[in-house]
Amino acid sequence: MQLGYGKLILFGEHFVVYGLPGIASAIGLYTRCRLYPNEKGITVNDRLTNKHILVGKGNSDILEQTMQIILKETALEKKNFRLEIDGNIPIFGGLGSSAALIVSIARELNREFLLNLSDKKINEIAFKAEHVFHSAPSGIDNTVSTFGGLVWFEKNLHGGKNKMEQLKMKKPLLVVIGNTRIIHDTGEAVKFVRAQKEKQPKKFEQIFGQAKELAHEAKKELIAGNGKKVGELLNKNQGLLKQVGVSSKELELLCETALGAGALGAKLTGAGMGGCMFALAKNAEQQKKIAREFEKEGFGSYITKVGV
Numbered sequence: 681m682q683l684g685y686g687k688l689i690l691f692g693e694h695f696v697v698y699g700l701p702g703i704a705s706a707i708g709l710y711t712r713c714r715l716y717p718n719e720k721g722i723t724v725n726d727r728l729t730n731k732h733i734l735v736g737k738g739n740s741d742i743l744e745q746t747m748q749i750i751l752k753e754t755a756l757e758k759k760n761f762r763l764e765i766d767g768n769i770p771i772f773g774g775l776g777s778s779a780a781l782i783v784s785i786a787r788e789l790n791r792e793f794l795l796n797l798s799d800k801k802i803n804e805i806a807f808k809a810e811h812v813f814h815s816a817p818s819g820i821d822n823t824v825s826t827f828g829g830l831v832w833f834e835k836n837l838h839g840g841k842n843k844m845e846q847l848k849m850k851k852p853l854l855v856v857i858g859n860t861r862i863i864h865d866t867g868e869a870v871k872f873v874r875a876q877k878e879k880q881p882k883k884f885e886q887i888f889g890q891a892k893e894l895a896h897e898a899k900k901e902l903i904a905g906n907g908k909k910v911g912e913l914l915n916k917n918q919g920l921l922k923q924v925g926v927s928s929k930e931l932e933l934l935c936e937t938a939l940g941a942g943a944l945g946a947k948l949t950g951a952g953m954g955g956c957m958f959a960l961a962k963n964a965e966q967q968k969k970i971a972r973e974f975e976k977e978g979f980g981s982y983i984t985k986v987g988v
Contacts, residue, residue, distance in 0.1 A: 681714040682791055684783030686769040687776035687824040688855070688949045688958055688986055690902070691895045691917050692833075694873050694924060696818040699837045700888055701895040703902065704820050705845070705986035706828040707857075711767035715792045717760070722747070724763040724785075727771060730916025732762075742812055744958050746782060749809040754797075758980035763788070770980070772863040773949020778813040779821035782806040802826050809892060815867040830987045832899060849987040850905035854961045856943075856970040858934040859980035862954030869951035873924055887920050894920070902987065911960045920945035926952030934979060935959070941973045942966055 686709040692702025722735040726743050735747045736757075751757045763785060769777040786805050790797040797805075806822035819842050820833045821853055827846065834843040876885040901909040918935060921927055927948055935946040938959030943966070946959040961967040969982035 681712060682784050682787035683710045683712050683767075684780035684785075684825050685710050685828060686775075686780050687722070687821055688857070689774075690949075690986065691898045691913070692820075692891065693774075693948075693950060693952070694870070694926060695891040695895075696835055697816060697870060697873075698888065699835050700923065702818070702820050702833045703737050703830065703895060703898055704824045704833060705830045706824050706988075707855075707986065708984045709769045709774070709857075709982060711765065711769055711777065711780040711784045713781075713788040714764045715762065715788050716762045718762040720760055722751070722756075722759065722761055722763075722872050725765055725880070727765055727767075730881055745812045746778075746809050747785075749812065750782065750785055750805060753805045753808065754786070754793070754795060754828055755860075756789060756793060759793070761792070765987050770859050770861075770956065772865070772955065773859055774864070774866075774948070774952070774955035775857070776821040776825055776863055776950075777783065779806055779810055779825040782809045783822065783825045790796060801828055813866070814870070816870055819827055830902065846905055847899065848985075849902055852985040852987040853902075853905070853910065854886060854964060855958045855984060855986055856938065856961055856967050856974065857949075857958045857982040857984065858938065858955050858974045859956045859982070860928070860930040860934065860954050861980060862928070862930060864951055864954035866951040869926055873926065876925055883923075887923055891917070895925070900903075907944050907960060907962065914945030914947045914960060915939075918945075921948055921952060930954065930979075932958050933977065934974060937973050937977055938970050941970045943970055 685706040696702035751878035803826040810817040830847040832845040938946040948957040974981040
């Protein structure tokens with residue numbers, strides 16, 4: 681049984697698509713994959729439909745396409761086995777569920793068939809398969825799910841190697857994830873932002889400049905473990921994402937609720953337009969308080985840490 685972990689983008693979502701820096705962290709939510717013997721063919725369960733699919737039928741199902749890429753990369757197309765997938769990451773919530781799915785499958789195949797795949801190769805497979813879910817993935821989700829910890833990421837827009845730096849913090853930060861339970865499409869959100877950028881290039885040039893400065897400042901404060909300052913920067917980043925047009929009334933309500941409960945900062949994470957956000961808490965007791973407030977408003981909540 682192998683795990684692929686979910687992620688929070690702390691700074692830079694949408695902006696990383698254009699080569700600007702982003703900071704993300706693995707979290708304690710995961711997708712889990714276990715392999716069992718199978719008499720004939722390869723089957724895998726779909727968490728969305730609760731049905732098993734037989735891989736190789738050539739349909740357009742997103743899980744089928746994902747499996748085809750993974751099997752081609754691992755040269756296991758002719759094997760017989762059954763994969764059972766489960767986990768606790770909300771699907772389409774902006775927490776990297778698709779990357780975690782791919783990483784967990786690749787790691788389980790690597791373990792079972794003694795493929796001796798490096799983390800680098802696992803990450804390459806995950807990035808290729810992420811294109812099934814997202815038309816133009818930045819690479820940050822699969823990188824964090826593969827390597828874990830806190831990651832500084834810059835996409836190479838010319839097709840070369842992406843820049844990745846694992847960051848070390850003095851102490852982990854405590855967060856509460858709020859889930860709007862509104863399913864969003866990352867690809868559509870990325871297309872929306874691109875269209876807005878083309879309509880208002882000067883506005884976006886200013887926003888991108890601010891986003892870059894925020895990321896560099898946040899890097900220093902995260903390493904130092906300065907929660908108060910990180911919280912202020914999270915709020916500023918949320919303001920930029922609101923200007924870009926990817927926030928929503930539900931995400932705004934969650935952010936306001938968190939700040940009203942004493943959170944140091946709060947922002948959406950992932951593509952926006954629904955999905956999840958997170959709030960930075962001062963201590964474990966405040967984490968519980970924020971989670972309770974989220975649930976009072978009818979939203980889902982998850983307590984976890986970043987930087988571990």
